Amino acid sequence: MSERLEAPRYATMRDVAALAGVGVKTVSRVLNDEPNVSDQLKERVNRAAAALNYELNVYAGGLRRSGARTNAIGLMLESVDNPFSAAIHRGVETVMRRHSIVVLAESFDEDPGRERTVVKDFLQRRVDGLILTTVSRDQAYLSAEAARGTSIVFVDRPAVSVAFDSVVSCNFDGALIATRHVLQHGHRRLAFIGGNQQVWTLRERRRGYLEELDRWNIECPPAHDVTGLLGEEEARLAAHAMLDAPEPPTAIFPTQNRLVVGVVRALHERGVQHRVAMVGFDDVELFDLLDPGVTVVAQNPHRLGELAAERLLARMAREPLELETLRVPTRLVKRGSGEIPGPHAADAVNIPRPMGKAGRPRNLSG
Template sequence: MDQAAGRRREPTMRDVAALAGVSTKTVSRVINDQPGVGPEATERVRAAAHTLGFRPNLTASSLRRSDRRSATLGVLFEDLSNPFDSALLRAVEDRARSSGVLVLTGSDEDDPRLQRELLALLASRRVDGMIVMAVGGHQDALQQERERGTPMVLVDRPPTFANTDSVTTTNRESTREAVLLLASLGHRRIGFLGDRQALWTSQQRYTGYLEGLAHAGLTLREDLVMTDLRGPDAAEAATATLLDLAQPPTALFTAQNLLTLGAMRTLRDRRLHHRIALIGFDDFPLADMLEPSVTVIRQDVPAIGRTAAELILARIEGDQAPVVHAVIPALLISRGSGEIPPQPD
């Protein structure tokens, strides 16, 4: 047995047919459970297939079939090593596998060039449909792919173009809810740390923040808002800046999980983590093990993934229903850090 080259030729339907003494078409019928084959012929084919270890070649099959199905889905996320993305992938995968569908994956790092390239690689493998996290900025590549007729569902962020399903979460509403919670505890100076404003989710969360302030009768203080923070280190520095203000915030809202970590780090360094309230968007492992435990807004990632998978599978089956923009509710999980009242100076 070699490691690689000299790979044994896989047995084909022709081989099975020869051994069973029937035509390849009959083998095809048996393999695909189609009617029109007698019980003994069926048995002979089954036996032959088993002794030869025959496995149908799905690429040849999908080439020839009229529906062209490859029973393969493309999944294009920002970064599959991110817990949010990988949990989403897992949910998609589970739902897909129950339909015998496998998943071809890619990480585009939110880079339009990379996304376009990966889209092309998926397309040349003729996946039946794609579940994609759109990159920030314009979605030209996605739109072009969609206009070619590729079934597509966007997750996490909706399309900027027409006629494409999406699954997102209650970014705005849940953020508003969190801000209202803080305000109800008496906080008047609530800081906001946000991701890149080019991202739709960031904009939504910021809008929710503004709405929350308005509902609580608070006026926006621009100096308490820091956006376009990329990663925990930026959030760490931004938090320090806010705390150094003459009138520092008594509560913080962090609009993304990495930013939550950065903010926590600064609060901890300054021994303020029990004195300044903190609510973060996105749950993360161990949030409940920290001191104080971190209050977060948790997206229902399994539901998002399952919904996206169900949508795309239905579209692939030919579902012609009007476009769907599903919104999966997120949940505010109170753990302690968000319930700290404002502290006297």
């Protein structure tokens, strides 16, 4: 018995060929279902392969042809255990599985440095394509990949300054509708709670929020416009702080799943969940069972993943497509927390719209 074991020792085609008494190439033919092998040899080869427990080595085979595929793609996500990311992951996996392509998923934890590392990792493994969520302000570091012909699709957040397809949610529309929704319910002192300002989705959501406020000629004081929060706990504390201050908001708009949960917690801790309105961006399981139910702008991350995967496959197949940003609609899900009436509930919908290009507020939420 050897003291220091070796790494797993796989049989090679040479071993199988020797055992079957045939040439290596014949083994290759049999195991790859190529034509022109007699049934007799086929049988011998299969028996030998089974006896040696042979498994094909996909990478060695892929080496031969320079344009060969590894049948793997890289997927970079914020974190594999964030439910939003996980749903994207599953959407991608579902599509890729149909094409026998495996998904290499890695978390980058909103760290631009890690983002580079992960991409490099993928490239060194010669993945056939990349689906990326990015936190970098600029993806110029990928332009060399573009030149090389690597297929890349961005998901959730679009590419900046490089020519790649993107698949994103309608963040602006969703935020605008959410904002209008609480305004129509009579709120005028709203608060915005958001994450990292570098992130495109946050900026879009904030833009939608501010644009609608602007239409109503309402300002959002700095104290009620908080961004840069890193997670549930920071959002919870920020909500508490706002509600402790004089002139607290009557409606809160937290704009990311973790932050919504944090704000919900704060409201419940203070027991004001029935008094202070809230619309969250991102749906979370069980939001419907809370009291009040949590009104949200729901995204469809699974669909984001599917679309990104399909787009990537099309790119990998070199289909002649225009560069495009695909948008997945968001939808307002009313459950109670966003329908709590505000101080101006009575006259809310009758207020003239000073900036209104479309006259009075229209119902976009369907």
